Amino acid sequence: MESFKSLFDHYNYVVTIVLMVAGLYIVIARGNMIKKLIGLMLFQTSVYLLYIAPGKVIGGTPPVLDAKFTVYSNPLPHVLILTAIVVGVATIALGLALVTRIHEAYGTIEEDEIFARDEQE
Amino acid sequence: MSALTAQLPGLQVVIPLLGAVLAAFIRRGALAWGWAALITATTPVVAFALLVQVWTSGPISYHLGGWPPPIGIEYRVDLLNAFVLVLVSLVSAIMMPYARRSVAHEIDGDKQAWFYCMYLLCLTGLLGITITGDAFNAFVFLEISSLSSYVLIAMGRDRRALVAAYQYLIIGTIGATFYVIGVGLLYLVTGSLNFADIALRLGEASALYQRPVLAGLAFLFVGISLKLALFPLHVWLPNAYAYAPSFATAFLAATATKVAIYLLLRVIFSIYGVALDLKSLPISAVLYPLSIAAMFIASILAVYETNLKRMLAYSSVAQIGYITLGIALMNQAGLTGGIVHLFNHALIKGALFLALGAIVYRAGTVKLDNLGGVGRTMPLTCAAFVVAGMSLMGVPGTAGFISKYYLIVGALNAGMWPIAFLIVASSLIALVYIGRAVEVAYFRPVSSAVAHAKDPPLMMLVPLLVLAFASVYFGIDTELSAGVAGRVAEILLSGIKVGGAN
Amino acid sequence: MKFDLILRVGVKLMIPFMLLFALYVQLHADYGPGGGFQAGVITAGAVIVYALIFGIEEAQRVVPKRLVEFLVPLGVLIYAGTGLLGILFGKNFLDYSVLGANPPLARERGILFVEIGVLLTVSSTMVALFYAFSERGR
Numbered sequence: 001m002e003s004f005k006s007l008f009d010h011y012n013y014v015v016t017i018v019l020m021v022a023g024l025y026i027v028i029a030r031g032n033m034i035k036k037l038i039g040l041m042l043f044q045t046s047v048y049l050l051y052i053a054p055g056k057v058i059g060g061t062p063p064v065l066d067a068k069f070t071v072y073s074n075p076l077p078h079v080l081i082l083t084a085i086v087v088g089v090a091t092i093a094l095g096l097a098l099v100t101r102i103h104e105a106y107g108t109i110e111e112d113e114i115f116a117r118d119e120q121e
Numbered sequence: 122m123s124a125l126t127a128q129l130p131g132l133q134v135v136i137p138l139l140g141a142v143l144a145a146f147i148r149r150g151a152l153a154w155g156w157a158a159l160i161t162a163t164t165p166v167v168a169f170a171l172l173v174q175v176w177t178s179g180p181i182s183y184h185l186g187g188w189p190p191p192i193g194i195e196y197r198v199d200l201l202n203a204f205v206l207v208l209v210s211l212v213s214a215i216m217m218p219y220a221r222r223s224v225a226h227e228i229d230g231d232k233q234a235w236f237y238c239m240y241l242l243c244l245t246g247l248l249g250i251t252i253t254g255d256a257f258n259a260f261v262f263l264e265i266s267s268l269s270s271y272v273l274i275a276m277g278r279d280r281r282a283l284v285a286a287y288q289y290l291i292i293g294t295i296g297a298t299f300y301v302i303g304v305g306l307l308y309l310v311t312g313s314l315n316f317a318d319i320a321l322r323l324g325e326a327s328a329l330y331q332r333p334v335l336a337g338l339a340f341l342f343v344g345i346s347l348k349l350a351l352f353p354l355h356v357w358l359p360n361a362y363a364y365a366p367s368f369a370t371a372f373l374a375a376t377a378t379k380v381a382i383y384l385l386l387r388v389i390f391s392i393y394g395v396a397l398d399l400k401s402l403p404i405s406a407v408l409y410p411l412s413i414a415a416m417f418i419a420s421i422l423a424v425y426e427t428n429l430k431r432m433l434a435y436s437s438v439a440q441i442g443y444i445t446l447g448i449a450l451m452n453q454a455g456l457t458g459g460i461v462h463l464f465n466h467a468l469i470k471g472a473l474f475l476a477l478g479a480i481v482y483r484a485g486t487v488k489l490d491n492l493g494g495v496g497r498t499m500p501l502t503c504a505a506f507v508v509a510g511m512s513l514m515g516v517p518g519t520a521g522f523i524s525k526y527y528l529i530v531g532a533l534n535a536g537m538w539p540i541a542f543l544i545v546a547s548s549l550i551a552l553v554y555i556g557r558a559v560e561v562a563y564f565r566p567v568s569s570a571v572a573h574a575k576d577p578p579l580m581m582l583v584p585l586l587v588l589a590f591a592s593v594y595f596g597i598d599t600e601l602s603a604g605v606a607g608r609v610a611e612i613l614l615s616g617i618k619v620g621g622a623n
Numbered sequence: 624m625k626f627d628l629i630l631r632v633g634v635k636l637m638i639p640f641m642l643l644f645a646l647y648v649q650l651h652a653d654y655g656p657g658g659g660f661q662a663g664v665i666t667a668g669a670v671i672v673y674a675l676i677f678g679i680e681e682a683q684r685v686v687p688k689r690l691v692e693f694l695v696p697l698g699v700l701i702y703a704g705t706g707l708l709g710i711l712f713g714k715n716f717l718d719y720s721v722l723g724a725n726p727p728l729a730r731e732r733g734i735l736f737v738e739i740g741v742l743l744t745v746s747s748t749m750v751a752l753f754y755a756f757s758e759r760g761r
Contacts, residue, residue: 020302027291047298050303050305064654077308080257084301086745087264087659091294092272093752098287100759105280114284124713131716139703145696186709187718 012053019046031111033102037095044088051077051084129197132181133167133206136160141241149494150233150269150495157237158217164210164248172203182254190254191318197254201460205251205383205505208464209447212375212471213244219584220368222577223478224448227366228276230485236276240372247380253455256304256314259384260297263348267293270373273349274365285360292357296347303341307392316391323396324618338402342390349381350414353443362434365530367478370430374437375471379463381439382444386613387462394617399451408449413543415442418549424557429480429487432554433473436513439547440466446540447528455531456610461603462524465512465595468490469521472509472588479581483574489558496559500578503562505589510555512592515548519596523603627676631727641669649742653731659741666742667749679757687712688754692748705736 007014019042026039055077063075103109104115125132140160147153154612167337180199184190189428198206220240226561228236246266254257271293275286303421308314310330311322343354350358368485399405423435440462447459477487479502480495496503525544532541533556576582649662657700674682709718720726 024295027295033287036291040291044298046532047301047305048526050302051308054309063612072190081260082658083257083658087268087297090268091264091290094268095290097752097755098271098275098283100285100756101275102280102287104759105283118281118284128710128715131710135703135710135716139700139707142699142703144694146693184715187715187720191633391695 007115012049016046016049019043019049033099033109033111034096036111037099040095041088041092043118044084046093048081048084074102126174126185129167129171129174130181130198130252131185133164133252134196136163137241137245137248138401141238141245144234144238144241147234147237148231151221151232151237153234153237154217154221154224157241159221160241161210161214161217161244164244165207166216168203168206168210171198171206173383174198175200175203182331186370186540191313191315194258195254195315195317196252197317198252198361200605201383201386202251203465204460204605204609205380206248208467209244209251209376209380210245211466214370215587216368216371216471216475217584218377218580219475219478220372221484222581223368224366226482227278227368232276236273236366236369239269239272239276240369242266243273243372247376250380250481251383252599254316256307256316256319257301260301260304260316263297263300263384267297267348268375270369270377273369273373274361276369277364277366279364280456281360282364285357285364289357289361290509292347292354296344299340299344299347302346303339303344306337306340310334310337316387320395323392323533327397334397335402337391338388338404339575341381342385342404342407343383345385345388347380348437349445350441350613352411352419352438352442355415355419355441358438359431359434362437362474363428363430367474368482370469371474374433374474375467378437378441379467379550382441382448382463385445386448390613390617394613396618404474405449405451408445409540412442412446412449413540414440416547417550418444420547420554423554424550426554429477429492429558430474430490432489432558433470433477434598436554437466437470438469438550440513441614443524443528443544447524447531450528450531450535450537451542452531452533452534453610454527455605456614457531457607458524458527458531459601460609461527461599461606462521464602464606465524467591468588468592468595469509472505472585472592473513475581475585475588476506477507478543479577479585480571480574484571484582486570489561490569491568493561493565493571494563494572495574496562497575498567498571498574500506501582502585505585506562508589509592510559512596514551514555516594517596520592520594521596522604523596523599527603561612588601628678634672638669638673641665641672645669649738650680650735652734652738659738660745662738663742663745666746666751667753670746670750671753674753679754684753686750688751691751691754694743694747695751696744698740698747700741701743702737703742705733705740 003033009046023039023043023046026042027036030036030039057071057073060071061069061075063072106114108114137160140156144153144156147156168172169179175198180197183196185194185196211574224233224236243266246262246269249262250259250266253262271286271290274289275283307319310333311319313319323334347354362374393399393402402438419435419438419442423432423439426432426435443552444462447462450456480492480499481487483499484492484495486492511520515521515525525548528544529541532544644661645665648657648665649659652658669683670682670686706717709714709721712721714721721728721729722732
């Protein structure tokens with residue numbers, strides 16, 4: 001029961017881990033290139049949650065300076081994750097561009113078919 | 122003048138960044154090369170100035186935006202930083218004249234300007250990782266350099282370059298994300314992102330939160346290992362190096378993995394080493410088997426390759442095993458060996474890949490079966506290849522021997538005789554694959570592909586000869602390479618919590 | 624896309640509001656969620672929905688390809704240039720306090736400038752991506 005209580009107290013970490021592992025599993029287990037990219041996106045999303053969820057201070061207001069409030073939520077994780085989101089977007093865009101070119105060059109986006117065609121050369 | 126010297130750390134990153142942005146406006150390939158060469162030529166000047174300043178007056182701290190650390194991002198240059206900065210910028214500047222003919226030969230006209238723009242962005246990213254003292258800033262620069270290197274690799278002529286770039290993208294992004302997770306865990310327990318500040322706070326944090334600190338180390342280690350191609354996380358490297366344009370391969374082989382090794386050194390010695398007892402962490406226990414596996418398995422895989430570029434790529438994985446072995450030894454001689462091999466390997470692999478690029482430029486192929494007798498038709502190129510190959514093997518009198526010597530002394534000092542024996546044994550495997558290439562180049566009849574080949578033009582030949590000469594020169598006069606590396610190892614080991622055993 | 628009256632009229636009504644909202648998000652970064660990246664994506668979204676409904680040629684008449692390719696490095700240049708102003712005035716890179724007499728106000732001004740640079744780059748990059756992908760099929 002103790003472990004269940006601590007599990008439910010930290011459910012944001014549980015969600016992070018579930019997303020992380022699900023994303024990694026898709027990257028490893030699926031051979032379709034676009035599915036791999038989707039798994040990668042899922043994996044990166046879990047990292048955003050890892051940073052932002054602990055940034056909220058219980059009883060804290062948004063970080064706007066005001067005389068009435070003294071406890072502010074941490075704004076730094078949000079800034080870091082904005083950067084990470086942009087990096088993720090750029091990576092996925094580059095990945096999709098590569099998949100488009102690979103599809104034009106090979107006619108398929110299944111990894112095992114591509115490796116089979118490369119083996120023949 | 123002193124105002125300029127105070128701005129040097131910032132300028133080290135700003136100049137290539139502005140160069141890359143302005144290169145995006147250029148449309149003609151030759152003009153883009155000229156601009157890239159100009160910008161690349163300024164980076165070693167700045168790096169040398171930083172090295173001299175650090176050598177004489179100690180570490181430099183540069184506050185980005187005027188905000189003091191740990192509030193703001195800090196660029197912190199100490200001797201290890203300055204060493205790697207000089208290496209990356211100098212090797213890139215030496216290789217730039219080579220790029221003009223090689224890139225014009227291998228990449229279509231309208232894309233050449235974009236190639237140089239991506240190259241300058243990659244250089245910015247690599248210099249940024251090396252100079253920054255902030256963990257998340259290192260991630261940003263890591264991704265800048267990684268994304269631009271994916272594009273550099275994908276620009277190869279062969280359609281397999283696209284698949285190689287995609288594979289590298291997936292694996293590289295997983296590595297960078299693992300690094301971010303590690304930084305996130307460290308941020309959660311210490312509340313800071315600055316390397317030095319994390320090191321200060323990690324000691325008390327690890328008393329309270331032992332598991333997140335260890336998990337953070339694990340994630341950081343795996344993430345960085347994916348970038349530096351430590352065995353068995355090296356899968357992306359052979360394809361990426363084999364099918365990329367020759368200049369891109371030479372540039373990435375000489376710089377990208379070295380900067381990742383710098384990041385690993387920073388994490389192990391400047392963060393965890395300062396706060397915790399390194400002997401209690403499983404770093405050495407993990408690095409020993411992986412390094413030895415890399416040294417042997419990658420070398421053996423190189424023996425069975427007929428594509429010379431893939432052979433050298435596997436050889437790179439093996440050489441990275443030597444460097445991480447030096448890190449695992451964690452004593453003065455071993456760490457000196459690892460750091461000096463970082464320097465020497467950049468020169469050696471740069472020379473080897475430039476030689477292969479020259480062969481591609483003249484003969485159009487790097488398959489061993491088609492290259493019979495190339496030593497007679499392209500004498501200077503193959504001479505440089507042989508010289509660099511001897512340095513790779515560790516023949517006494519070359520730079521490779523110096524690194525292997527320090528590694529063996531380090532292994533003996535740590536009392537690990539089997540490892541010293543294994544270092545020598547794996548060097549003999551390098552003899553096999555380099556020797557096979559030499560045999561095909563010099564002792565076979567001239568094949569049709571290389572019959573009309575001759576030495577490449579002077580702009581391509583001179584960087585190749587300079588790097589090959591450097592790989593021998595630094596085996597004779599070791600003050601600049603091993604002297605500085607020894608001092609770096611001393612500094613790293615003196616900062617750690619329980620003083621490094623000798 | 625096949626001519627559809629409701630979609631065309633609806634999108635024509637929506638796009639000005641989208642652009643205005645993007646401007647709002649851009650300028651209210653201090654007090655709410657917002658900033659250059661979000662505003663850039665909303666702006667690009669407006670251009671893309673126009674391209675989806677009215678056709679690529681129409682969209683390229685309004686936002687030409689060459690303009691987009693010019694804006695991508697221009698935004699980064701604005702950002703790096705604002706940072707460089709700090710060096711030119713004797714302080715460190717990205718020090719915005721040189722832009723005015725009162726440091727907090729000067730820094731706010733500096734952030735406004737760099738966010739404009741970010742807006743330009745992000746919106747033009749998204750539109751350039753859309754143009755590049757849509758041309759592949761032809």
